[in-house]
Amino acid sequence: MSLFINIPEDSEQLPSLKTGQGKLLWIASVDHKQIGIMYLWLALFFFVVGGLEAMLIRAQLAIPENTLISPELYNQIFTMHGITMIFLVAMPALVGFATYFLPLMIGANEMAFPRLNAFGFWITLMGGFLMYFSFFAGGAPNAGWFNYVPLSENNYSSAPGVDYYIIGLILTGIGSISAALNFITTTLTLRSPDIKLNMVPLFVWMVFINGFLILAAFPLLNAGLFMLLIDRQFDAHFFIPSSGGSAILWQHFFWAFGHPEVYIMALPAFGIISEVVPVFSRKPIFGYKFVAVSSIAIALLAYSVWLHHMFAVGYSNTVNSFFAISSMLIGIPTGLKVINWIGTMYKGSIQLTVPMLFVVAFLIDFTIGGLSGVSFAIVPIDWQLTDTYYLVAHLHYVFVGGVIFSIFAGLYYWFPKMSGRMLSAKLGKWHFWLFVIGFNLTFLIQHILGIIGMPRRIYTYPDLPNWELMNVLSSIGAVFMFAGMVILFWNLYTTLKKPRSAPEDPWDAWTLEWHTPSPPDLKNFGEIPRVYSRRPLWDLKHPDKPDKRLN
Amino acid sequence: MFQTTNVELIDKLFIYFLVVAGIIFLLVVFFVFYYLFKYRRKQTAEEPEQIHGNEKLEYSLTAVAILITGIFTYLTIDTMRKVQDIPDNPEPFVQIIGHQWWWEAQYPETGVITANEIHIPVGKKVLVQLNSDDVIHSWWVAQLGRKMDMIPGITNYVWLYADKPGEYLGTCSEFCGAQHAGMRIRVIADEERAFNSWSQQQLEPVAQLDDPLFKKGEKLFEEKTCTNCHAINGTPFTMKVGPNLTHFASRKHFLGDLKVNNEENLRAWLHDPQNVKPGAKMPNFIFSDQEVDALVEYINNLK
Amino acid sequence: MKDKGTLLAYFIIASEAFFFIALIIGYVYYRNFSDATDTVAKYLDAGRTGIFTIFLIASSFTLIYSKKALFNNRIGQYKLFMGLTILLGIVFMVGQATEYVGLYQEQITLNKDVFGASFFTLTGFHGLHVILGLIALSILYGISFGNYRNVTKAGIGGVDVYWHFVDIVWLFVFFFVYITPLL
């Protein structure tokens, strides 16, 4: 008798809201579509929290020498704003889209490891709530999202906030790693037999690459976090210079994680743009292979640029020169992508729907963010401008102009598929204009604030000429963004109350997810069309002029 | 002799960058909007021509990008070498030590020790040694030179150059705790003669007044354990935890350049430090009004 | 690759490898480039730990044999070698435990200095991984006695990859912690 019993795993009934009764299935469900939506709700919830923190920051900074918020509280707020927006908004939102659409786009019925998928979501959620619990447990983390030592050591931050930061980040990091493992294995094993790895949709490709970035980046952070935790809890002195430790090693660990982290957020966002632009330009993506390969170049180079966060630390000119070179080089593949998206619009037939509007805003604002990023690769400019509001402006142009705009584009684009209802285009345009104008008003002016000398992370500033004016304008912009978000929520609320009416393929798109009902059934595909090209549904719709055949 | 200052070098590089970046940005904006209007979907449009890409364009644009990168790499390295040309055996003119949340300055040549208001001579490249006593700070006076971190356990050097006399403002640029915002810098550039006389004046011993209030203040200063943190030259008290107060009254600002040094602010500070500068290391001693009077009289005569 | 379980195990250990690379870099950083004097090296006995290292490496080979036996349906052999693997792993852990006890008696603790801290962090995290591996192996072993004889190929494939990884990491740790001070 053999010891093996081959259990065909898919025959087993996995728990899902759609199969059983009872509210407990919200927790037990391992359906990738539902977990994807839960990720998005998580991101939306924390976007509100992080947004309110941002509003508090702008209120405090609106006038000089303001005493609205105490410095201790301000430090907690800006720290939590950064952590929230990066780990609890941008990443869950992108992971949510990927969890929902990656299997759909490659013709799979589930993720490779559905239970691991659910585990990843819940542990991310727990990590997030744990970090916010610190507000009630003696103070939130207050040493910045980068948590530089020795400031975050017991001697200087005795409140437990930093411990919550460490544990929370380790948990969300484990969540991200399990999501990444799932994306990679799913892409490798569950593709429809027709789809070769070099013809997957670009969103899938970038999520796939992103998986490797996550696998390699988070352990570096975790190692540093564990060392810091051992310092704080067991009185070791890894990072305490007065006892033989090093104040610099943490920065290396953190930025060796931190810079790939930027691309961990940017790559899936680029993937969304690469899906949306072609559909609304009615053309295939311009230079598929360059968009795809530049992602690899970005992913590889991302690990050799971290020292540009530390140019002011005082390394020698020799070391700085090489990091300047690699940091400038990483701008080239990124720029190539922008060129290809614009190329996709060339000779197209452009429909200015709400997702496309966000893509246009993305193209403009992300270019600003990318170019101002290059100025930090030019070492002498970095020496003047790092840690000023110029940098704040830069990173918001990358994170909001680059990542959040893509997330909005993806939300409007995929919402019909996820909910079966179309979001109102009229309200969507209101949201777009308020948010984009507000965003540019808030952050464009901060470039100038940084150049005239305002450092970042200060809770108040002296009454110098023009500082108040620019800060007030910036705060007014934040109010616009807030209004835009209120409209988004109103739009979501009213739409979700309507009956399901969205067609299967409202945008006349080409990737496989639009071949399912809106929303898809528990089992995604009963049958899938044969795939010969990168645009399977185009072939079905235009049998007379099929896409470039690859298969 | 005409000399390009470090700041001018960096500014020049920044302007080059702005020009190139501006051109690229305008090109992107132009093409996005031009295509947006030109290829906007008409009512009865058919599917447009399906273009998959253009390899020549991609390669030539990559080549252009690499060329621009090469030029800026050269400019970066060139400027970097000019701005940060620290000799092998540096002999700093002034050593600045960052504390939470104030600055200490020591002049090795003369032995002057002061806090927060840092004097340098005009028209002379001054080498500064940067250290930190607790957490990471960052020295930045934008008009005088580059930014440089102050890291505990590591010594960094930076050049400062002021071409005309005046007061230059800067701030700590690395987040360093509750009063990061209250850690501002004021560098005072003096003409050579004024600088020398300032140095002389700083080296003089503390004036002793016969005023009973002054005497009472002096006694209080010791009794109330102020001396556990603050040093005053010429007395047995040399603790360096807090700013050296020997010539406190000669400074125009105090508390890390947060407040103007006048009697009103000093009084408020002594009454409740946490109210004036929340988070500051100075504890609240709960002085009575009389004690504050005496201490203010004492401290304000430390010239 | 068809077997997604083994594939998953490969990617998990790839991620774990980065974690250990970071820890080893930390260790080397403090050992080689710090101004303070190394206190740990002179209390470490490379010879004794070398013997325990051989036990751990031997467990990798017994695991290979037990896997082969299982795939050839020789259950008795499988049980024998699997038991041996677990035993060798436990012997290694006993060796680590005596090492720790010895160091604590010499007042070398986590909070003594950076060397103590980095030594215990690195070897401790490795020990944690060995314990996790032992638990996984024990589960496989236990299952083979019960009625639920559904040890899948994927199950043993993943544990197998993981256990070899733990052994290889130890070789690196052994080299950097015990051998380099002798060079």
Place this chain on the structure above:
Amino acid sequence: MSFTIYFLDPANWSIIGLIVTILVFAGYLLFFKTNTSQKVFMLLALSLIYMALGSPIGSLTSFGLHSITMLKQIVLLMVAPIFLLRAFPSRAANEKRLGSLYNWLPGETMGIKNTNYFIATWILMSAVMWGGHFLSAGKLSAQLGHAICGLSLQSNSWVTHVPNGLIFSILLVVGIIGLLPVFHPMPEKRLKPVQAVAYLFTACLVCTVLGLYVAFSATSAPNIEAVPVFDTVLSPLPMSLRTDQELAGMLMWVPGCIIYVISAVEILLSWYNAAPATSKKTTEHFTV
């Protein structure tokens, strides 16, 4: 002595090396039928090897410059093998002459499908990358009496007896063996593109860690302050010991990695190009 004078001094250029290089190139031209790009690759490879070993740049090592040793190592282990492997045509082009040659190459008998084969080549390449650095650092240290990268050896150490020629040949041969799985002249013997990228990325990781080790070991080695500038008078490229070591590490790292990144990008670009539309299936739909 300025660098220009040193560089232009004919005494510093190896004539024998030049002749050997020319002969090898002539032999290559005569023996193999190749196209222009392959000839260019061969020329590039040979001139790089000549620049590394026979030119004044190569002999800068005699002034104790560790960075130049690193530069040589990069050329011999990473760049020249790629060009060399590019220079040879796939067997189909000239079956007779290449058949016996390629049979010599490792991997031919084991077969590329064998995972152990490319794990072995990878380990060999990484070990030689590190070993080569430590050997040359040890030799420099024995010559100069300074610690290089934490190594300080006596002048009579066994390391000094290892001939340079042996080290360089090992570097070149191992470079070829290590890069065979990715750049084998016969495409069917190569790793699949995604695997090749993983292979290159992990190799890149090894040189990253080595580069970091070398560069940052300079900043805290205690005795480096004692010799801030050395050989300034003699060396045509005067630099301090610290700059030299930082340069060595950074050269190993950034350009070293960029070579691998460019290779990875190139492999993938050709992977996207090669998408044959050959097989025609009859059924239009199938059920999952």
